[in-house]
Amino acid sequence: AQTVTQSQPEMSVQEAETVTLSCTYDTSESDYYLFWYKQPPSRQMILVIRQEAYKQQNATENRFSVNFQKAAKSFSLKISDSQLGDAAMYFCAYRSADAGGTSYGKLTFGQGTILTVHP
Amino acid sequence: GAGVSQSPSNKVTEKGKDVELRCDPISGHTALYWYRQSLGQGLEFLIYFQGNSAPDKSGLPSDRFSAERTGGSVSTLTIQRTQQEDSAVYLCASSSQLNTEAFFGQGTRLTVV
Numbered sequence: 001a002q003t004v005t006q007s008q009p010e011m012s013v014q015e016a017e018t019v020t021l022s023c024t025y026d027t028s029e030s031d032y033y034l035f036w037y038k039q040p041p042s043r044q045m046i047l048v049i050r051q052e053a054y055k056q057q058n059a060t061e062n063r064f065s066v067n068f069q070k071a072a073k074s075f076s077l078k079i080s081d082s083q084l085g086d087a088a089m090y091f092c093a094y095r096s097a098d099a100g101g102t103s104y105g106k107l108t109f110g111q112g113t114i115l116t117v118h119p
Numbered sequence: 120g121a122g123v124s125q126s127p128s129n130k131v132t133e134k135g136k137d138v139e140l141r142c143d144p145i146s147g148h149t150a151l152y153w154y155r156q157s158l159g160q161g162l163e164f165l166i167y168f169q170g171n172s173a174p175d176k177s178g179l180p181s182d183r184f185s186a187e188r189t190g191g192s193v194s195t196l197t198i199q200r201t202q203q204e205d206s207a208v209y210l211c212a213s214s215s216q217l218n219t220e221a222f223f224g225q226g227t228r229l230t231v232v
Contacts, residue, residue, distance in 0.1 A: 044225050050220060105150060106167060107152060109161050112160070
């Protein structure tokens with residue numbers, strides 16, 4: 001079974017500065033997707049960024065970028081120019097794309113990291 | 120609708136009663152997921168449906184939990200003989216294909232008293 005680990009229960013950053021959230025995962029599969037989701041106090045889960053495992057290039061979405069290290073099974077999220085609206089709980093997630101596997105399609109989440117942004 | 124809709128938003132029930140939580144996925148989405156989130160915690164996988172395939176029920180914590188998906192659309196999560204430890208937010212998500220992002224509803228907050 002796949003596991004996702006976020007080792008930072010809480011992180012904080014000053015407005016306009018950069019912060020990196022860590023995520024590691026364990027899998028024996030070669031084909032999968034990785035995601036970062038944001039959950040503000042409203043409870044609504046919002047996709048921040050997605051990475052396909054077969055792509056070597058790190059995904060970027062405006063101020064959000066990832067550092068995907070497939071061999072190390074690491075998938076960190078960097079938030080640049082942090083804004084007050086970035087404050088939320090962030091979840092790293094793994095999704096199997098191995099059609100022959102028993103976990104095909106299952107979306108597994110890490111424990112989450114609470115991000116606080118200080119003005 | 121435009122997004123995943125869950126009802127009710129909040130539910131308070133007495134210990135030992137049965138509850139039903141409803142999820143209306145985005146129209147046309149073939150995959151549907153249920154997760155449980157305890158206060159301040161991560162997301163615990165419960166069950167997922169993909170088209171007409173047998174659902175993956177491997178995350179259901181006990182036989183008091185069951186879920187159905189009728190006509191490949193609406194899903195109902197049923198918890199029988201609720202216990203206080205069942206108190207949590209229950210999140211539903213759907214996606215158009217297995218390998219695309221999942222869209223989440225706003226969840227149902229269940230409180231068992």
